[in-house]
Amino acid sequence: MSNEEKMSILVLDDEAIVLKRLKPALEKAGYEVEAFSRSSDASSRIMEREFDIVVTDLKMEGLDGMQFLTQVKEHSPKTEVVVITGFATMDTAKESFKKGVFDFLAKPFKLGEILETVKKAEKKIKQAVTT
């Protein structure tokens, strides 16, 4: 992947306000963003294309975030996953990291925090490409 090409990010959260805030913020920071509020939609989307980064909530109706990120990691291990959740516990954090999650953010968080996390993930991906 060339440096000029935009990183692609999939954001999944069942609360519209989170998507409304994250999508424009990430786009302004220079990423290409697809946002989903239903995990089933996001789940079929990741079968169609590979994303560089996935940002997902944990607690959702239907397929929950933990199952979704498991799918993501199975399908494309190179994708970096960032978990955002309003129910942050040590257990969920541990489980997420065990599944190879890049970072874990407890809601509410500042826009700056998620941007920083995404930037770190981007750096990791680029390093992996060059080495």
Place this chain on the structure above:
Amino acid sequence: MVGKFSNWTRKMFRIHGRTRERTTLVSLLRTFQRILELNNRVLEIMADMGDKLGGDYVFDRQYINSSCRQMANLVYELIYNFNTLAPKKYATLDDIFREINHDIEEELAGRLVIPRTDNVMPYDIITQDFADVVGSKNANIAEIKNRLDLAVPEGFAITTRAFKFFLDHNNLQLKVEGILDGWKNEKITSGEASKKIQELITSGSIPPPLKRSIEKALKRLQHITGIHDLFLAVRSSAMGEDSEHTFAGQYSSLLNQPQQNILKCYKDVLASTYSPSAMEYRRQKGFSEHEVAMAVACQCMVDASVSGVLYSLDPLDTAREVMVISASWGLSAPIVSGKVNADRFIVSREFPHDVRGLDIVRKKERFVAKEGGNCESQTVDEEMEMKMCLTDSQIRDLAVAGIMIERYFKCPQDIEWAIDHRDRLYILQARPLNIKARMADMVCDISSVSKKYPVIFSGRGTIVQNGIATGKVFVVKSKGNLDNFPNGAILVARETSPRFAKVARKASGIITDIGTSTGHMATISREFRVPTIVNTGVATEILKQGQEITLDAQENVVYEGRIKELCYYGFMEDAFEETYEYRLLRRVIKKITPLNLLDPYDKNFAPLACRTYHDITRFIHEKAVEELIDLNYHRYFDTKAAGKKLKSEIPLDLIIIDISGGIQATADTSTVSQDEILSVPMRAFLKGLNSPGVWSREPMSVDLGSFMSSLTRTFSSHQVSPRHVGLNLAVISENYANISLRLGYHFNMIDAYIGNKINDNYAYFRFLGGVTDPTRRSRRAKFIYETLAQNDFNVDLRGDLVIGRIKKLSPQLMECKMHLLGQLVAFTRQLDVQMNSDHQIMKFVGEFEQLARMGETMNGSGRETL
């Protein structure tokens, strides 16, 4: 003042021995300390929730739910603890808590809590939160009136609740649904269905309570306007009419209706909900019929000489950066519907809004209000036909208002306006201009656009109100220069000031060096939705007067130059303020944060006046301190056994009782020296009391008059309890001191708490009693009053009783205040005897000031810290 403790407490003290008494007092102080802790937690969460409105955070429903519940638990615990401190005294607090909590839970469950005046709401109390209840037309116009202070026609809204009430009262719900089913199943045409439903509505009767509410609202309008025979515009204000979906023109607006017709007009507008075109439109857009609820706007007619429409951004050519004004003589209705020729003005979006282009047309007709009701077209006098119908200054006023409204709603606006015969501009209606599709091309790659502009600083400070602003820097330095604040400038200031409320409407953005997310500036910025970053540290240093910048209070960046694309990008997003979660958070915060209980001396400072959690918290904090102040400590102790005598050079017979951590552990069992005292407020007070100069050892020359007076004067029971006289006692802990001192003939009482948390800190000082005649006593009281007031105490003077309060200062400053109280107590010991005339009051104030300053210099604390 005694008797504040319940019977059980008293009994316990009598039954059990000394140690038990001591433990009970310890536990009371612990309860008090717990109240302080809870008080702080409540304030912290309140600040935290307020922070989230700023836009810097991403939060969700879960956050709102959990914060509200956490808050409820804390306030509940606060009340519980307070009831231990003051049993049964304020039982109503429980009920009030339950009411507030119920309202919040209703909000969280998605049920809007509408004030009791629910069928009709005057514009003064309408906010965006009620958009679902009053329709967006009413809500927008009310916000423009209440927040932006622009003139709008006086009026009121008849709510969607009234609509449902009307349907229920006439048993129409099922009938209407039945007819609509017939139409959807293609048994009847939309025209037939419409006719049937409209007949049902217009022949229905208005429920009597609704009729009364409308009549009451009309009376109020008569009163406000001073007009007896009102003529009204009765307009539809349906849910969703203005926002994402444009139902423009689908519903009825009836102009210039005499007030006696209002009920009929109301029904006509309701009936227009079911016009064939509106029904078709809803079917196409996928609205379900039960979502339909019509609110109605009733506004006084504006006696318009000229009126029209303003687009704050030219929808046909957004890149041109101009606004478009159409104007014609008379009322604006035919312009809106495109039925008359109108002058067109192309105006710059930048202040002073130069006219870039104009197109003056022949205006042969004008639409005017007819005497007695309704409207008619009239022929325009020939010399007026080709006359430009707006002056330059009218154009500028309009443009300024247009940009102000756009800035507030964060989206280009379609504004209907009128100018009356006295040249006053009225905003009749404002709604978002739908230009999202056109904007998309302009801002296709926002990240590459903003990269072209140099960043002045980023990531500094705290966003307190989200948004994007471009404009010229206006640095506010001295006090005087706010009057010439230019429209649309970005206010840059060292610190926040309540004065900025004056220019917040004109500012497109605000940046300060110092400030907090919970401060006054944050409140103002949110109120006026001005993008604001506080606490940047560097703004006034780096930004130059007149410099063009872009403030991105979403990403926390300040760019050099104007990045219009960033602004337009902001237009395309759904404004954060318009999201459901934002509105929900704001609604619950309204039940939590506003403070109605301001003045503890006001008779309304009572549980029944509490409307929010903040009120309850404030009330309890204030009263808990009062309970402690008035606690009769003598009752709990055999002071000789429990206390230690203070070793002192000055003649002060003071017994000190240490509850916990107030005295060094190694101290002697029966005496204690000043150095061994650890209690923060006590130590500071004693230092003041012993500071050089204030403690006069000279025998006072008491003249015969005052001496005689002192002999005949007895302490009246309500002023000084006989129990208090003759015993000097201090009850202390590490952060607390309650000191009762009788010096000379005065009785002083000091109650103070000084800890690391600023919000906990307070000092209370009470002074009364004394020898000599009432005039001299009151002179002395005035001296104390002046001195305390000059040192920022909140002072209350009643006869010769002086009460001073001060709170919420840093520990260092609180210590300074205790030091000062010490000096003051010493200085006033026998002062009244010397006060022979009124002019001496200020002389002594000055003298004391000097002594106090001297004392401070010796203590190493500078005057400026006081």
